Amino acid sequence: MWMYFLVFVATLFVDSIPVFAPPAWTVLVLLLLLFHLNPWVVVIIGVTGSTLGRYILSIYIPKVSSSLVNRREDENLRYVGGKLTKAPFAAAIFVFLYTLTLLSTTALFTAAGIARVKPWHILPRFFCGTLITDGVMVYTGKYAAGNVSGLLQGQLSIKSMLTLIAGLLVIGAFLFIDWRCLLGKRRLRLNFRILR
Helix, strand or coil: CHHHHHHHHHHHHHCCCCCCCCCHHHHHHHHHHHHCCCHHHHHHHHHHHHHHHHHHHHHHHHHHHHHHECHHHHHHHHHHHHHHHHCHHHHHHHHHHHHCCCCCHHHHHHHHHHCCCCHHHHHHHHHHHHHHHHHHHHHHHHHHCCCHHHHHHCCCCHHHHHHHHHHHHHHHHHHHECHHHHHHHCCCCECCCCEC
């Protein structure tokens, strides 16, 4: 039973840090193979841990960003967060579709947290999308993994580097775009002087 608790804690930890940690599904596959766990239970407990981890990230990342970015950029990010909160259905659909891709949701939740999007607008869709994606990845990983060392070596690939770059672009879009100008005046303007 403690092994399932380890699944929960591991995914909570991996998905609560604002850096590009390994995807939670790789942790799930690794623990599934190491301890010969029930895949259905692993997916449900793992996605629950991931969702709680993303909630924790959403709570503390605005405080971290407020101490790092200047007042103008902080207001800009709050503005885009307000716009996303006013369109919860569109934001929810976007989050659900985004979680169905293999792109890192760390970038999405870091950007949404910095923009102060209310976590409850996106967490249920994240849970549903991640349940599907992680379920597919865990079952695929279970059958495809001939050994654990092969799975771990697959972490450093072109695909993982492209995922990292895509994630940085998502965060960059939230940080460097002047959202008031884009959404209010329909003009794209970039602002790279965001730090205090």
